Amino acid sequence: MVFERSAGTTPTLREALRPLLEVEGVLGGVLCSADGLPLAAALKDGLDEDGLAAAGARLGQLAGGCLGDDGLEIAVIDASRLMIVVRPVSLGYLTLAANPLGEMEAAIAAAKQAGATLEEIAAALATAA
């Protein structure tokens, strides 16, 4: 997955998520605040943006509670019709939806890469502010 941006501009959060749609088996992603409010999304048709955002935040909080001091790096919820990957980012949580028959490792790698791009954007926005 290669993230492209125009020279001299800070990409939008949605632009950071759009490359997820090109990853095989990935159905898109939602960035939400820590309390589950959607901030940006790039999802294929038929996926529930608000529902995924709320689920990602709730599951991220609970999964973090299981790890204690170690802190959550990634959580994967594997269901028969959808795989959901939750990645904490500084703005909240990135929730990625993927094909339930795909490999978890591939979905985790996609979430980590998108998460890193989101962090770059968040840092750029903070500097600009």
Next chain:
Amino acid sequence: MRESGGGEDGRATAEEYLRLLAREPNSLRFAEYADRLRCMEKLADAAKLCEHGLARHPTYATGHVVMAEILLDADMPEKAAAELHEALRLDPRHPRAHLALGELLLSRGEMASAVAEFEAALVYSPGLPEAEAGLAQARGKAPEAHHPRPPAAAATGRKPGERPEWLTADNTGEMIDLLAPCASVGSAAMAGEDGTIMAASPHAAAAMGTAHAEVELVGEARSLVSRLGAGRLRSVLISGGHNRALYVPLGDLVLVAGLRPGSSVDEAAQQVEAAINAGPGVSESEVTHGV
């Protein structure tokens, strides 16, 4: 029919529907309310409401599809198939009916027929993720060709999240023994619905006091998956610091498997699933190779 959870929400939904019915006696929204009750696992209430609606609107195809999904959740596949055939007789272009029929055929191992149904679902609803996933699996071209992750229903009749027939509250130690030879699993524990550890490998016993947080996470994940219409929860993987763990719901029990550093999570999930489905008496090589 099985009834669990969602008591207050279930009653509120049924009452909301009755109010709607008083305002709009001919409303077709019975299917929506029945589907909501189904997602709350209030299957008897969902079936009753759907039957009532279908009695008034017997030619409403979506009503028959929702009834079929209720029957599938209640492990009544023959009656569900009849409802799906009726839905498709009424509306041959109904994507959800084709999808549900495809999944039913897939679970029976009737791959050619399943492919036809998934393809039909995609014709009438292009890009439908569940149909694409089902089609890939039915054609044998899914990524699990490298890491086979067959749905439990197709392999053993056990649906994801269900307790295997061999496992009881009295033999949870058998599950720990089954996982001992798994190369990807370093520790294992079985937790009850209240988070109490019922059995554990020596390493897990030393590291875990209770599993309250883990059981709560699995319960919430199961509920959210249902609410999203994402099917049934198969497992939850969490990773952070040096810890990686796989939580697998088995009815009202939860299996907690600590993964070895550097192991593949896909292989670990495959080995754990194979051990659960195999049950006691299986050879070590069958478990370690995920057969």
